[in-house]
Amino acid sequence: MTIDVVDAVGLVRKNRKTRKRLQKAAQELDQQVAEDSIALDKARQMLYDVAVLPSRDVYGRVKNVDHFELAAIERPTASIKRSAEPRRTGGVAVVPAARMAGGAVLVLGLSLAVGPAVKSGSYRAVQGLGSASTGRAIKSLRGAAARNATEAWFGRGAVAVGGGGRAAGRKMLEQIEATSSKVTYELAAAWRIQALEASQQEEARGLERREADMKQRQDEALALHEHFEDMQRVIRDLRSELLTRLPSLVALVDNSKDFAQYGSRQRAEVTTMVDLDGLAVKVMRCPMADPTGRPAEESKLVVAEAEARLQAMQPHA
Template sequence: MVIDVVDAVRLAKAHRRRDRRLLECQEELDQRAAEEDAALQKARQMLYDEAIVPFRDVFQRLKRVDLVELAAIERPTVGGKVGIEPRRSRKIAVLPAVRGLAGGALVIAVPLVVGHAAKAGPYRAVQCFGSASTGRPIKTLGGAAARNAAEAWFGRGSIAAGGGGRAAGKMMLDKIETTSVNLTREVIAKWQIQGLEDSQQKKARDLDRRETEMGEAQDAASALHERSKDMRRVLHDLRFTLVGRLPSFTALVEACDDPARYDSRRRAEVAAMVDLDGLAVMVMECPIIDAEGRMTEESGRVIADAEARLRAMETE
């Protein structure tokens, strides 16, 4: 039984260690998600402030050109989640009995009436159905005579009849009481230990499930990290391209603000800037994750399309 108790304590401690590891992993994922959110938000904000707004300020100076030709866009706002939504791991509740085991010994309180009741049952049966050494039914006797006869019965009869008498009977009754208490304590101890083992087995299954989910979350977080890096790279490339072309476009508009007088080269330059602006808006407003925290397929397609169009512009 001592081995069972030690095993229960060891298992509970192991479960607490696993639970702490899961909590630490979740905290790392939450921190990583927050950093990804901040980095992506910064990239969006820089593209908006340094490229899109300056371009549109110049574009609106063109005559007979309506701003509705440009894709609608709003200033980036904080709040779009990039990482996985934090899921708080549940802490393992340690039963008081387990805490008692960890600190020392398992204490089982057994009411004293158990032993007395165990002794009283056989004693009453002998009083009802037993016979004294004289052959007279004990139930016909009263008071001390009945008690003496019953005790002598447990001592295998009176000393005169060759038995152990009342003294031996009392020893037998005491033995019945002691044995009953010990057996009851053992039964209760085994029941409590079994309960602890069942509880720890349930916790082990729960921890197994949570560790599986944590592994999936870590894999998803790694994939999201790579997708976020790709998105930030595209946002940076768009900003770099727009800012790089902005001086030439600004000079074009300042020299002539009437598109009707532009030749094919200048019209192509305006069209390219409008196309870049629309591409930037598309990338900026593309969500990386959905409402369930899963990475969207759309973001992968948008990134690939933006990279292909940027490469094509470089060769023009």
């Protein structure tokens, strides 16, 4: 039984450590997504503040704009949609303290009242059915006589007839009590330990499933983290491209505000800037994750589109 106790308590401790490790891993994943979201929000806001907004102010000064050539510039929303919020792990079931405390606590808490009860029951049974050394039924005796006769019966008879007498009888009753207590204790303890171990084994199987789920979630979180970094890189590139082209646009508009008077090269310069701003708005509005916490397909397409369009503009930078 000692080995069973060690095994059960060891399983309790192992499960407790696994739960804590899974909880910590879940918290770290949530923290990573939160930090990525904050960093992306800042990058979006900076893109809007230092590049998109100044460009829009310049467009506002242009007259006779051909709206078939220029797309309307709208103020983007810099926040990530709810689909990109950290996916919370389900609450870890709290195992009752009695189950987590360990086999030793359960064993020590067992009642030892059965031994005295068995002793008392045996005593009453002899009083009801036994006979004194004189041959008289013990149940016909009263008081001290009944007690003395009962104790002598457990001592295999009175000393006068070769038995151990009352002293031997009292010793036998004590042995009955001790033996009964020990047997009952061990049986009950073994049952409790088996129940504890069974419950912990069931929990261990559940934790193994949670381990597999956590591994999958960690893989998904890594993919999402890399996607956040890709999006931030695209935003930085867009900001850089817009800021590089902005001085030329400012100079163009300062020289002439009449779009109708612009030549093809000047019109192309303006439409390219408007196209970049529209792309920036599209990037800033894009949801980062789907409801399952994976990178949203829409945002992956937007990143690829932005990278391709920025790459195509490089010869004209």
